[in-house]
Amino acid sequence: MQNEINIPIILDAVRKVGNVFLKDYKQNAIPQTMEELLKQLEDIDTICLTSLKDDLSAEFPNVLWHDGDEFDNNSQRSPDKTNEYWLCDAMDGAIQYVQHIAGWTINLVLVRQGKPFFSVIFDPLANEMFWAKDGHGAFMNDKPLQISNKTGLDMMLAVFEYGHHDKSTDKLSKKIGNTVAQLVQNFGIVRNYGPHGLQLAYVGAGRIDLFVQEDIDTHNWISGILIAKEAGAEILTTNGNPWKWGDESLLVAAKSTTEKYLKITK
Structure with missing residues (x-):
């Protein structure tokens, strides 16, 4: 090694x-x-x-x-x-x-x-x-990358993603729908772009203010997680816990933004 x-x-x-x-x-x-x-x-x-x-x-x-x-x-x-x-x-x-x-x-x-x-x-x-x-x-x-320092949600670009998890048996589709509704109601701009890793890198670059996903997608996330983390973003689950390999949700943004998001969803 x-x-x-x-x-x-x-x-x-x-x-x-x-x-x-x-x-x-x-x-x-x-x-x-x-x-x-x-x-x-x-x-x-x-x-x-x-x-x-x-x-x-x-x-x-x-x-x-x-x-x-x-x-x-x-x-x-x-x-x-x-x-x-x-x-x-x-x-x-x-x-x-x-x-x-x-x-x-x-x-x-x-x-x-x-x-x-x-x-x-x-x-x-x-x-x-x-x-x-x-x-x-x-x-x-x-x-060097620098995460966004925006403070107003009405100025922020939030993205949501979803993976290939079976959404027919565990109410996951409803959870994803609720997440999208919360984003639309509270953030200025909401998008779904496609390439998971690149979106997370964009969080690190300050181009995207918040990334959220409600199902497991570790292999799509892992490259972007390190880039966002090293740029200063928090890497959490949607319950607000520190993300670890195998967790079934992901929330990535500046600390002040994750705090606002978690307050809204709770």
Whole structure:
């Protein structure tokens, strides 16, 4: 396990594969059948993981790779027992990519001893690389990130998200609906943008004031959680408790904003 990591090598590897996808963006026909969709998604995974493994294996020969499968809820309830591993969301927002819509990124996290140690989110369309190392701050390209310091909810942009959890058996749909209603009634602007990690990075950058989600989505969150935290955001559950791996909700914002949100919802 390397205490010091070669950050430029990681960023270059992520940028390289992101730019491969940028070159091919909108070149494939939008899929019209489930078979076509699954084929394109499989190709995205293969291209991304092959490129990253090839470029990072020499520098990190002993670090294993794990798939950040957001469809497998059980695998998201706890980190892998491996002491150190890469967790890759080959493309966060892949549906947008195949639909020829902006809002897709390459996300990579180095998990160490059950916690995100280094994470990167690359948005090729904007040429913006968000990254953070545990205890060392968060950055966009080479500029430090700063969370929003707004005080009025009527000026704030709040986003809500939802994952692939089964919403038919546990009243989750009603909970999500109540959350959206609370946001619409109290915040100036409410959006649902798509790529979870990028939205959390935007909280760190001060572009989004609050992120909230009511179901488990650890693998989609984990890269952005470290970036937002290192930029100064609070990482909580919607009950107001400190978030830990496997929790089934997420609330991320400046401390003063989470306090206002929790007061509204309680």
